[in-house]
Amino acid sequence: MSYAQIATLPPQYGLYSAFVGTLIYCLFATSKDVSIGPVAVMSLKISQIISDVDKCFPGMWEGPQIATTVAFVSGLIVLGIGLLRLGWIVEFIPVPAVSGYMTGSAINIVAGQVAGLLGEYGFDTRAATYKVIINCFKFLPDTKLDAAFGITGLFALYAIRIGCDALGRRYPRRHSSSYPSSGMHSCLLSCLLHPGSTAGIVSAILENTLSKSWKPCRAVFNTSAPPVIDGKLVSALAGQLPVATIILLLEHIAISKSFGRVNGYKINPNQELIAIGVTN
Template sequence: MSYAKLANLAPEFGLYSSFVGVFIYCFFATSKDVSIGPVAVMSLETGKVVARVLKKHPNKWPAHYIATTLAFICGCIVLGLGVLRLGWIVEFIPAPAVSGFMTGSAINIVAGQVPGLFGIAKLLDTRAATYLVIINTLKNLRHSTLDAAFGVTGLFDHYFL
């Protein structure tokens, strides 16, 4: 459900995406090592596309239509690459580029979740650029709630002491 929230969708779409892909995959493939379903980076990128389309065309389509269309287009591209046997192209993507992308995405996800942890998510746009989210979070820390202060202190104590 949290992946659906990252993608600007209602939580029930996270439940659908967690089992539908696996259910369909079991009829078409046999690999036990393939991970099928939502992941944080995919949800984050879907959320960015949904937000961009909704910004350019407000109230034209619901967010889940945009996400479904994006998933269909990506599926067609992957199917085309598979039919044309072009999987070898992936070997040209260097490992440091993939590692950098994954690290940047992790920082982006954490920066977007911290305002909610402190109870100040309504005061800033967590979909903005990562550096803006971090700066605005630090600027608005004085508005955090008392229960967030106790919770964050407890988390810090639990993990670091």
């Protein structure tokens, strides 16, 4: 849902894209470690594309239709590359470029989360990364109590993770029991650090008010249909599609190759490209 909000889309679209990709990718995958779904960099790019199209053609197309068209057309391009067995092109992506891309993506993601971590508001966290970093320092005097929860939770998460890993190395026989503890730390901390939110959820369930929040989701399900690809919209996106396709390729291939190097296997670029194309 957060990725959908980054892309300036209704939050339920994040839920849909989270499970659809996984269902399809498992049929084509050559990497056992990659998780297919929304990513921060592509979500940011989609938000920029929606903003640019809306500026040039105000009110002509809605955000979901623009995002769907970008996903469909870029997926079609990638699928064509995979079916034509042109995956060898991916091998020309040098390791320094992949490492630089992943490092830049990490900096971009971290910079966008610092404001929320410290409770800083009043500036656009989707702007250029250097602007976000500068604004984070500018708005430090406006830091709110949110920082106490955010920073405490961050340190607690890493402390639990490091502690569970250390216990697993020290007591190998009990490593399997320490692993679930490491995986459940996010849920436990959410309940401990946000008792008000937990109480609110429980209260909402007891009062049967959650159905109101699901009305937008039901509305989308009721209007689900094959995507409407407008030729004029595709023409308007012509300048954005190459960049979106390159990001789509580079994001996935970079992560896949990195996992392959770490875990000792090699991916099949053609299968990966077909998987990305069909998923989109």
